[in-house]
Amino acid sequence: LAGIEFSIFALTDGKGGYALLPEAKDYKRIGEGDTGLNTGGMGAVSPVPFFDEALRERTVREIIEPTIQGLVKDNLPYQGFVFFGLINTTKGPKVIEYNVRMGDPETEVVIPRLETDIVDLFVAMHNGTLDQIDVEVTPRTAATVMAVSGGYPGSYEKGKVIEGLRDFEGTTVYHAGTKPGEQITTSGGRVMAFTSFGADKDEALAKSYAALKEVSFDGMNYRTDIGFDL
Incomplete structure (x- = not known):
């Protein structure tokens, strides 16, 4: 197909x-x-x-x-x-x-x-x-980009300190492979999802990428082309 x-x-x-x-x-x-x-x-x-x-x-x-x-x-x-x-x-x-x-x-x-x-x-x-029930849905576009551990989906190290996390205006960060403590560290392959809204996919993705670039941990990886085929 x-x-x-x-x-x-x-x-x-x-x-x-x-x-x-x-x-x-x-x-x-x-x-x-x-x-x-x-x-x-x-x-x-x-x-x-x-x-x-x-x-x-x-x-x-x-x-x-x-x-x-x-x-x-x-x-x-x-x-x-x-x-x-x-x-x-x-x-x-x-x-x-x-x-x-x-x-x-x-x-x-x-x-x-x-x-x-x-x-x-x-x-x-x-x-x-x-x-x-009539389901009501916003016409705005939502886009999410996942930050993953270096080496994922193969073997990867855990316990990497995550820097730069804060409340981002217009972007929600959903934690997945993270561990709370005095410092938030990585604990899985897919670490965090950065989700934003926009008038279209380009605006939504731009917001997610802008927030993602403020966050870092050793080996962090993400795709820069989400939505490329739409």
């Missing part, structure tokens, strides 16, 4: 009702231009520019609704997130994978775009009333 991969997410209540969440494009490879080894994810962007209303309607009609209704038909009353890993081909959207969870770093750009309180969505999921 040839095309650009992207993901879309739904929250289902187990009774055929679901809430469609924003789509996202993530970047799995460690190297620039999507080269090198796969990682847990080096960055993400939402919304995806090519995912227009026509493609959205086709995706819902051909993939989302048949999947949700199939769960009901097969007597699988699943309540929770459904992750649709898709590829946009010349013949339309095709499914690459399903997961019963959110994605990371997709979560860092999808959830912040929700204007509907996610707690209200969870309550409706529990009550089996998701079909009664």
Whole structure:
């Protein structure tokens, strides 16, 4: 299958009702231009520019609704997130994978775009009333860039002191592989995600990169080309 991969997410209540969440494009490879080894994810962007209303309607009609209704038909009353890993081909959207969870770093750009309180969505999921909720989403773009340990996704050292952390205006830093103490140190491969909003992907990414460049630790690595193919 040839095309650009992207993901879309739904929250289902187990009774055929679901809430469609924003789509996202993530970047799995460690190297620039999507080269090198796969990682847990080096960055993400939402919304995806090519995912227009026509493609959205086709995706819902051909993939989302048949999947949700199939769960009901097969007597699988699943309540929770459904992750649709898709590829946009010349013949339309095709499914690459399903997961019963959110994605990371997709979560860092999808959830912040929700204007509907996610707690209200969870309550409706529990009550089996998701079909009664209209999900409100900001049209602004969210972009996240992941800072990772040197050597990741191979072997890497832990315990590196992280310098420069502060409250960044317009950027949220989500900690992952960090350890608190007198000094915050690294404790994993993917260390922190820098997420920002903008009028478009370029503005959002510029904010994330600006904040990221103020932070450092020995061996820190990140991709400089998130969003390059959008």
